Amino acid sequence: MSFIPCPCCGEFSRIEGDLTGFCPVCGWKYDVNQEKDPSLEKGKNPTSLKKMQEIYFRHKLDRRLF
Numbered sequence: 001m002s003f004i005p006c007p008c009c010g011e012f013s014r015i016e017g018d019l020t021g022f023c024p025v026c027g028w029k030y031d032v033n034q035e036k037d038p039s040l041e042k043g044k045n046p047t048s049l050k051k052m053q054e055i056y057f058r059h060k061l062d063r064r065l066f
């Protein structure tokens, strides 16, 4: 079993071949279509990969500031 980077947060939190789970770090639900098209809004995630990334990294930054 090996870990690969999450398409959203980049942490090595995803088990290789896992297409149905979600990332324990950022909460991204693995969705083949949304990962193929980062601006796709419709899928397992309520928002696109691009937007999720923006939200995740903004929060990460906020946590560092406070």
Ligand SMILES: [Zn+2]
Residues within 6 Å of the ligand: 006, 007, 008, 009, 010, 011, 013, 023, 024, 025, 026, 027, 028
């Ligand atoms: Zn993630």
